[in-house]
Amino acid sequence: MAITDLTPGFSDPVRDAAVSFRIILDAMARPGEVKSLPVVAPVPAPLNAAAVCVALSLLDSDTPYWLAPDLRNDRIIGHLSFHTGAPFEPDYKKAQFAFFPVEDLATVMQDLSIGTDEYPDRSATAVALVAGFGATGGVRLTGPGIETANDLSPVGVTPAGWKALERNSILFPLGVDILFAGPESLAAIPRSTRLTELEA
């Protein structure tokens, strides 16, 4: 593949990474709050804007990442390798970041790294791609970062997906932290958040 085939990354890498990180930090610190992306970098399909923001601001040569088969092609692996230097990891159990369609949540969550008792930080971050966030249904969230309760309804989470997230929160302080990446915005459910399913 020629360099000219590559899609550009952030237009102002230092600034764009800083403002993107602040949104991701804010989302993780306030679970269930949907945050608009402050910058949009060119998106190689079928990734989406928030997934690209997360990748360009957090990945580098120290962070093996995994892409679900549906998101995987030479162009995307080339794009992420060129802009971040991060190695593609074919085995998602070994990945520090896993990118996948939200429909795969239940399957992927089973085997992502949850850290160890002494190093709960040695866990994976899940980046679940969603079409957007709905107004009803979803889950009610409580816990650190939430004043009373936040409702979140990422489009496309299956009942088995919610069950996987409930199991994940029981593992605390071990567990996976989830970023829901949309075309214009993102939201997070870290392992510290407790979930109750809402009627759709």
Added chain:
Amino acid sequence: MTTETQDEGLEYNFAYLDEQTKRMIRRALLKAVAVPGYQVPFAGREMPMPYGWGTGGIQVTASILESEDVLKVIDQGADDTTNAVSIRKFFQRVAGIATTEKTEEATLIQTRHRIPETPLSEGQILVYQVPIPEPLRFLEPRETETRKMHALEEYGLMHVKLYEDIARHGHIATTYAYPVKVNDRYIMDPSPTPKFDNPKMNRCAALQLFGAGREKRIYAVPPYTDVVSLDFEDHPFEIQGWDQPCSICGDSTSFLDEVIMDDQGTRMFVCSDTDHCASRQAQGYQGPGQEAAE
């Protein structure tokens, strides 16, 4: 983007740190937020100042700073100490950001030893400079052991230590770095703030981040998270109080420092939070020291 310094013509990356170091610290910060009170190890780098100057806090600030931020830096409650002024100037120089002394104007506050008296809001982040991040270190010097104690939630030793205090002094004598339990899970060192400030950490609307440069640890308390000071049923946690109000602004609810006013050794008590005291004075409040001087 690089910021060119006017004096030396040297070029730095925005906020001094290189992008790879920032990314590593950013990833550690996300883990710290996800596991409140747990100390995340990070591979810190050397900063152009000694450890005692708050290099851990500076690395955290440098990693989260964006050009629109308004930064406040305090040391012992004051904006004008050498340490606070140096850190503020450092970030003005390497990041070109705006600074302020007013708590409510700041988006980012880096602190050593105090939490501002003005309640913090949702749009703010408080970054603490931490010298010794491990609350169990003075009970158990081995890192492998303290890590196990945190993993197993084995905090009996800490309660024994506090109880020995009561046996010896009749009360818990610890007044600074008074240990807290975060989110009902991890025992955390709140950094060497006075225990007076511990209640401000509990369910605070702002995100609180802690950086320890020498030991290379980052930890966090997300907004609205329970932070409980350790105590006993028969010896409940209490904060310090003073018999008199601030001599300058008359506040009887703020943390006071004893200061020597002249070479006769005249002493008085004044607010440690200089911005809080100044804004009260601007609102017309007066303390007993001011009335006597008139």
